[in-house]
Amino acid sequence: MTENLLRPYVIGLDLGGTNSVFGIVDSRGDIKATTAIKTQGYKSVDDYVKASVNALMPIIETVGGIDSIKAMGIGAPNGNYYKGTIEYAPNLAWAHDCVVPLADMFSKALNNIPVGLTNDANAAALGEMTYGVARGMKNFIDITLGTGVGSGIVINGQMVYGSDGFAGELGHVTVDRSENARVCGCGRKGCLEAYCSATGVARTAREFLKNSEEPSLLRDYKPDDITSLEVSLAAAKGDKLALKVYDFTGKILGEACADFMTFSSPEAFVFFGGLTKAGDLLMKPIKKYYDRHVMPIFKDKAKFLISTLDGSSAAVLGASAIGWDL
């Protein structure tokens, strides 16, 4: 307690493929200061860490200097919580073919404050539990519907990292075992992510347009220009084909959640990420197909919630949440 009074802030780093966004956060989830650098374009990870610290120092000074900082949390692709490493992250030039001990490197560069690291979807779940709609929940599953599908699982009030630090990859459960299942970015076939990510939704729309003559507002676009945004705008105007795309997406997600329920029987599923902007267009079908499909003993037990964290700051908040437990 005294420690938290003396060191009232944690640093959160949302390490994305393009930008690295830093925030200094207090225990109520208020972001006191932010800064950012480009993630790529450095010769080595050493240079990346140096550039980060150069950007961080001025904002650290605004909250009273490094002695006011309790710890740092990093949300990063292919992050291993146990080791504090980023491992073979395909989209990071300085970490795509190696294991980078990023937590240790930041700790050394920042007066040896504790630094924790996990993957971005786990960070989102921690943010939800610390500052968001899952506050006070001991058992929930956070599902990120963005460019990919990520997940963070909380059981008995603890993040599930598994035996190796990589647990919670629910975007890669198989939802279609047939021959003509979609190929996924992971190299396998039929993964949830291939259907229910933003790119999956756009792909579904293109398939539906190609396989029918049905009129649709989406026919005004070249197929390659359709993203999940165009689908949601068309659906909001009542476009039937676009609504079918959401029904299809919700069916796959709802049935997948029914399967996840048999695993850890969470109190809630919390959805986060760009696709959730569609609101009820997506949530109603998820709930409808979940109810039809779930085991009777689990009926009406789980809540289906959309994250209330502001999208632009949620990732930083989530990353910072790691810092409180170090």
Added chain:
Amino acid sequence: MTENLLRPYVIGLDLGGTNSVFGIVDSRGDIKATTAIKTQGYKSVDDYVKASVNALMPIIETVGGIDSIKAMGIGAPNGNYYKGTIEYAPNLAWAHDCVVPLADMFSKALNNIPVGLTNDANAAALGEMTYGVARGMKNFIDITLGTGVGSGIVINGQMVYGSDGFAGELGHVTVDRSENARVCGCGRKGCLEAYCSATGVARTAREFLKNSEEPSLLRDYKPDDITSLEVSLAAAKGDKLALKVYDFTGKILGEACADFMTFSSPEAFVFFGGLTKAGDLLMKPIKKYYDRHVMPIFKDKAKFLISTLDGSSAAVLGASAIGWDL
């Protein structure tokens, strides 16, 4: 510690649809005394508890009386760990249409010793963790392949009970979403249990026999007389059709385990129950299809183990293991 020296034993009750088997167990997993009664045939649950206590008292005396007993653990169908209740268990006459507070009832009848209760598959996992091949493991999934398919999930060294006490129903994840998926005992379609339980294996054999002209030792039986035992005996003799049944079963289980891996990334999958007597006939296909299907980051991480607990005593040991934590 002193408490454990003064009260060195726990009672385990394996409460099955037909028999209720009691054992008095020490901390090393040695069963010091056993007794059993029929589970059914009582007018009420009160009569069942009375009959149980009447059977228990003589064996309790053999270990020094009730003051030597630390606690009691019960493994039972539809057991709710949080409430110590059996809830709407279809196969129990005195609990099929109600919620029975069985843990409290036994506690009152046995000098107020602590009594814990969970479902039989969770009890098996606890037994495995306390006395079996999962000793010392913090993250594993125990899969019971018996008349049904049950599961017990351990994460961070703790049993996963979920928000309601019913987590870990992996026998009811959907492995076939097609129209002609098999109907499951739970009333839904395409569940793992409908394919990979002992009854599921027999059903696969009957389907394969019906849909081909292939010669097979299994054609010596009337279709209705074929159980998983006949299939394993035929497969052990090299019968090709029976081997195909195991390949089919192992494919579904191996691919399901690849999905389970994305959830909690366990150190091991431990298989328990009648079907595991087939040994490599079943384990080799499970491993083969798991390796083909699992996400690259999880490759070669999980062990596939068969329980080493003696089948007849494992359920009692598992139930007793609940008692040590009360």
